[in-house]
Structure formats: structure tokens, C-alpha cells
Amino acid sequence: MEKFDVNILGCGSATPTLQHFPSTQVVNIREKLFMLDCGEGAQLQFRKSKLSFSRLNRIFITHLHGDHCFGLIGFISTLALLGRTGDLVIHAHADLEKLLRPQLDYFCRDNPFNVKIEPFAPEKNEVIYEDRSLTVSTIPLKHRIPCAGFLFREKEKEAxxxxxxxxxxxxxxxxxxxxxxxxxxxxxxxxxxxxxxxxxPADKARSYAYCSDTIYDEAIVPIIEGVDVLYHEATYTNNELPQATSRGHATAAQAAQIAKLANAGKLIIGHFSARYPDNRIFLREAQEIFPNTILANEGLCEKL
Structure with a gap:
């Protein structure tokens, strides 16, 4: 089967730790790379994961909290230093234009490529990217600010x-x-x-759902029904459920319940709060509900 890999570059939450980098992932489909969120240090993690900068296709930003987008200006600058010439498209909330453009005009005014921001409506479930083998659609999430996850789905293949x-x-x-x-x-x-x-028979079309910051919300279940691999944030354990809800986040048990309801093939949990020195507490909690759960960790490459 052709390549469909999910690379975890960062799976921590907002507070920096020595254990994790902020949220960043790269989906590799047939050697075409798609970045999901871009936390600080993304270009370093890109190198550590031995990914090819030249194969980066597009960037998808779930929401405009710093731990999901503070790495953009550094990453774009690195692309310029490495000689990129093709346009870079970033899918994000419309506000990214007014936040990122001044930085680009100041720090990257001599870039050999253009940065194009294609806005989407986080509250809608719609296709925002399509090529001959793939669609990427938004998953409306409930956070403290507008936020959407992304569903990568291969198109049905010929025999x-x-x-x-x-x-x-x-x-x-x-x-x-x-x-x-x-x-x-x-x-x-x-x-x-x-x-x-x-x-x-054709190889089965594969799918990956990336659900970043969100409270527990069963409304996403029909959108991700039957997904092969689901990444769902698990910032807290159930012992901190009231704080999780008030901060717009989910617990490991809640992530597992979403995976169970959606009949997902596998669950990856991440976006761990800095208060937990041992992430295995998340795994134990999630596996009680959805046994086929694994922990996100920098360097993990999940092959679909």
C-alpha cells in the first residue's frame, strides 16, 4: 500500500515542559506532506523526524492559540533559507491573516515564495482541500475560541x-x-x-481524524464515524473534569468515549497538561474504555 503516515512532532499543551513540544503533526500521504498545527520549534522537530522540507504541501491550523501557531514565522523563515520557491498555503481562521501578515512583511519580505492564507469557517463541516486521491474536511470543535479539527480521507480506489x-x-x-x-x-x-x-479488490481507503483542543462533544461522532485512526486531545484526567470543561478541554476518558462511539480503529491521545509528569496515567484511563489506545509522543510515526 502507498504511504499514509502520521508523524507526531509535538503533543504537549500550552505550558512548556522538558517532556513535550507544543502541538505539531505531519501527515505523509504518498510523500506529500501536510502539517497540522505549528507549535514553537516545529522546524527542529521536522528535522528530528527526518522529514523533507521540500515535500511540504500545505499547513492546517486548528485555532489561534499560541501553542498551535507560534511556530509559523520561524518555520516559514526556515523554508526560505532552504530555498523554497513554490507558494505555501495555510488553511486557518481568517484572523491569521491580520496576525501573521505583519510578521511576514517585517521578517520575510525577501522570501522567494508567497504565503497564501485560505480561511475556513470553523463551525462548518466542509471539504477545504482536495486532490486526485485525497480530501481534507473540517471537524467543528468546541473550544474557548473558534476551532476545527481535520479529517483526512483517501478517495475510493480502483480495483x-x-x-x-x-x-x-x-x-x-x-x-x-x-x-x-x-x-x-x-x-x-x-x-x-x-x-x-x-x-x-482495491486497497481500503484510509482515514485519519485530528481533533485538537475541544471539550467532550458527541456532535463530531457522525463526521468521524469509522475513522481508521483518531487523534483526540486528552489534556486532563477525569480527576480534573471540571477544570477540563471550564478550560475547553477533554479528559483521557472522554477521548476514549468519542473513539468508542465513532467505532474508530485506533485512538492516539495527546495535548498533555504539564501537571502530569507521567503520561501513563492518561493511557490507563483511556484503555479502560477504548483498549486500542496509544500515547502520542515526539518521534511517533503511526502507519495507517
């Missing part, structure tokens, strides 16, 4: 041709696209070769 059968029946190139789309093959003498004899 795969069985090479030996193609050669045996000497199927012309002009007929192969139709066969991959489900057509039978008709030989010159009128004999019909069934499609099932010529193809293998």
Missing part, C-alpha cells in the same frame, strides 16, 4: 489488475481503465471474460 491475466488475455491498454472501474473484457471472438477474473 487492481492481475498482471498475469492481463498478459494471458492480451488486454489492450485502451481497455484497462474500464476494467479497473468494473467492466468485463470482451475478446475479439465475442467471449466475455468476467471482471472478477481480471482484477483484485
Amino acid at each position: 487492481r489488475l492481475i498482471k498475469d491475466m492481463v498478459e494471458f488475455y492480451q488486454i489492450p491498454i485502451r481497455d484497462r481503465v474500464a476494467i479497473k472501474q468494473g467492466a468485463d473484457f470482451v475478446k475479439e471472438d465475442g467471449t466475455v471474460v468476467p471482471n472478477a477474473k481480471l482484477t483484485k
Whole structure:
């Protein structure tokens, strides 16, 4: 199967610690890189993860709290130093334009590429990016300021041709696209070769949901139903549930409950509060509800 990896570059919350970097992830789909949030030190973590700066396609910012976007100006400056020339598109709340543009005009006025900010409405569930193999749609989240997660979903794939059968029946190139789309093959003498004899089922289309800062909200469940891997913030444990709710965050148990309701394949929890020196407390709490849970950690590469 072609590459679909989720790289964790940072999974801490707002208060800096020696344990974690702020929120940053990179989704690698067929060597095309998509950055999710951009906390401080993102360019350093990009290098540590051995990701290629030249393959960065777009950046998606969930919301405009500093631990999710303070790394942008440094990262953009690094791209310029490395010789990027192609435009960089950032999907974010419209306010990013007035916040980031003055920094770009001052620090990056000689950049060899343009930075384009494409705003989205965080309260809507809509497709904001699409190419021939992928869609990215927003997931409305409930935080203290407008916030949206992102759902990466592969498009349904065509069936795969069985090479030996193609050669045996000497199927012309002009007929192969139709066969991959489900057509039978008709030989010159009128004999019909069934499609099932010529193809293998397509690889399953994969999906990844990134749900950053949010309270517990079952409204997102229909949007992420059946997702292969779900990242859901788990800033607190249930012992601090009142504070989690008042601060616009979720607990590990709540993240697990969302994964369970959505029939997710796997849950990754992160955005850990600095008050917890041992993150295994989050894992124990989540696994009681959703056993297939793992902890986010810098350097983790989850392969879908």
C-alpha cells in the first residue's frame, strides 16, 4: 500500500515542559506532506523526524492559540533559507491573516515564495482541500475560541489488475481503465471474460481524524464515524473534569468515549497538561474504555 503516515512532532499543551513540544503533526500521504498545527520549534522537530522540507504541501491550523501557531514565522523563515520557491498555503481562521501578515512583511519580505492564507469557517463541516486521491474536511470543535479539527480521507480506489491475466488475455491498454472501474473484457471472438477474473479488490481507503483542543462533544461522532485512526486531545484526567470543561478541554476518558462511539480503529491521545509528569496515567484511563489506545509522543510515526 502507498504511504499514509502520521508523524507526531509535538503533543504537549500550552505550558512548556522538558517532556513535550507544543502541538505539531505531519501527515505523509504518498510523500506529500501536510502539517497540522505549528507549535514553537516545529522546524527542529521536522528535522528530528527526518522529514523533507521540500515535500511540504500545505499547513492546517486548528485555532489561534499560541501553542498551535507560534511556530509559523520561524518555520516559514526556515523554508526560505532552504530555498523554497513554490507558494505555501495555510488553511486557518481568517484572523491569521491580520496576525501573521505583519510578521511576514517585517521578517520575510525577501522570501522567494508567497504565503497564501485560505480561511475556513470553523463551525462548518466542509471539504477545504482536495486532490486526485485525497480530501481534507473540517471537524467543528468546541473550544474557548473558534476551532476545527481535520479529517483526512483517501478517495475510493480502483480495483487492481492481475498482471498475469492481463498478459494471458492480451488486454489492450485502451481497455484497462474500464476494467479497473468494473467492466468485463470482451475478446475479439465475442467471449466475455468476467471482471472478477481480471482484477483484485482495491486497497481500503484510509482515514485519519485530528481533533485538537475541544471539550467532550458527541456532535463530531457522525463526521468521524469509522475513522481508521483518531487523534483526540486528552489534556486532563477525569480527576480534573471540571477544570477540563471550564478550560475547553477533554479528559483521557472522554477521548476514549468519542473513539468508542465513532467505532474508530485506533485512538492516539495527546495535548498533555504539564501537571502530569507521567503520561501513563492518561493511557490507563483511556484503555479502560477504548483498549486500542496509544500515547502520542515526539518521534511517533503511526502507519495507517
